Amino acid sequence: MVNVVIAGESGIGKSSIINLITGRNVAKTSNDTAACTLQVESYNAHIDGRDFEIWDTPGLEEGSVTAVNARLSEVVIQSLQQLKRNGGIHLLVYCMHGNRAKAAILNNYKAICSLVPPTTPVVAVITRLERYQDRMEDWWSKNASELSGLGMEFADHACITALADSSRLSPALRERVAHSRRAVRDLIRRSCPVPPPQVMFPSSIPGEFRDATLVARGLWSSEAGAQIRKTEKYRRGSSKEISFARFGL
Numbered sequence: 001m002v003n004v005v006i007a008g009e010s011g012i013g014k015s016s017i018i019n020l021i022t023g024r025n026v027a028k029t030s031n032d033t034a035a036c037t038l039q040v041e042s043y044n045a046h047i048d049g050r051d052f053e054i055w056d057t058p059g060l061e062e063g064s065v066t067a068v069n070a071r072l073s074e075v076v077i078q079s080l081q082q083l084k085r086n087g088g089i090h091l092l093v094y095c096m097h098g099n100r101a102k103a104a105i106l107n108n109y110k111a112i113c114s115l116v117p118p119t120t121p122v123v124a125v126i127t128r129l130e131r132y133q134d135r136m137e138d139w140w141s142k143n144a145s146e147l148s149g150l151g152m153e154f155a156d157h158a159c160i161t162a163l164a165d166s167s168r169l170s171p172a173l174r175e176r177v178a179h180s181r182r183a184v185r186d187l188i189r190r191s192c193p194v195p196p197p198q199v200m201f202p203s204s205i206p207g208e209f210r211d212a213t214l215v216a217r218g219l220w221s222s223e224a225g226a227q228i229r230k231t232e233k234y235r236r237g238s239s240k241e242i243s244f245a246r247f248g249l
C-alpha cells in the first residue's frame with residue numbers, strides 16, 4: 001500500500017483535500033477556530049487503477065504552546081513513527097494557505113518534515129485559491145522563489161481550492177473545484193511512481209533459468225544484452241515450455 005500523509009497548519013483544508021481526492025465526504029471538516037481533526041486517520045483513494053492510503057493529521061498551531069496543541073503534536077509524532085515502522089511513508093503533502101505570510105509557517109514545515117524519512121518526497125498543496133485573480137497555478141510561479149529562499153523546498157506542487165463542490169457555487173468556481181481535484185490526484189499519482197515489479201524465484205531454480213524467465217516477462221533491461229544472448233536458447237523450442245511449465249509462469 002502507498003501511504004500518503006497530508007499535513008499542515010490547523011484549518012488549512014487538509015481534511016477537505018481528502019474529501020476532494022476521494023470524491024466523498026469522508027473526512028470531517030469544520031470552520032471553527034478549534035482544531036477539527038484530532039486523530040491521525042486514513043482513507044482509501046483509488047487513482048488511475050492504484051490504491052493509496054491517504055492519512056489525515058491534526059493541524060499544529062504555529063508557535064502555540066497550549067496543552068491541546070502539545071497533545072496533538074504528540075498524536076502526530078506517535079502515529080507517524082508507527083506508520084514509518086509499518087509500511088512506511090511514501091509521500092508527504094504539505095498544505096499551505098495561499099494568502100498567508102510564508103515565514104510564519106517555516107517552523108511548522110520543519111517540524112513535520114523532521115517526522116518523515118529524509119528520502120520521502122515532500123510536495124506542496126496551496127489551498128484557498130478559488131478567488132485568485134490569475135490561473136491558480138500562477139500562484140506558484142509568483143511565490144515559489146520566496147518559499148525556496150526561506151528554506152522550504154518541494155519536489156512538486158498543486159495550486160487549488162479545496163472548497164466542497166456544490167450546486168450553489170458559480171459555474172466558474174465549480175470548474176476550479178473540478179480542476180483542483182484533478183490537480184491533487186495527478187500530483188499524488190506522479191509523486192508515487194510504481195515500484196519495479198519484484199520477481200520472487202524459488203531457490204530451486206538454477207540461475208540460467210531465472211534469466212530466461214526475466215526475458216520472457218520483459219523485465220530485462222537492454223544493458224543486459226549479453227545475458228539475454230546467453231539465455232536466448234531458453235526462448236526457443238521445448239526448453240521454454242519446460243522451464244515455464246516447471247516454474248508456473
Ligand SMILES: Nc1nc2c(ncn2[C@@H]2O[C@H](COP(=O)(O)OP(=O)(O)OP(=O)(O)O)[C@@H](O)[C@H]2O)c(=O)[nH]1
Nearest residue numbers: 010011012013014015016029030036037059128162
Ligand atoms: N474558501 C475555502 N475554504 C476552504 C478551503 N479548504 C478548506 N476550506 C474550509 O476551511 C475550513 C477548514 O477546513 P478543514 O478541511 O477542516 O481544515 P483542516 O486543515 O483539516 O483543519 P484541522 O483538522 O482543524 O487541522 C472548512 O470550513 C473548509 O470548508 C479552500 O480551499 N477555500
Ligand SMILES: [Mg+2]
Nearest residue numbers: 014015036037
Ligand atoms: Mg482536519
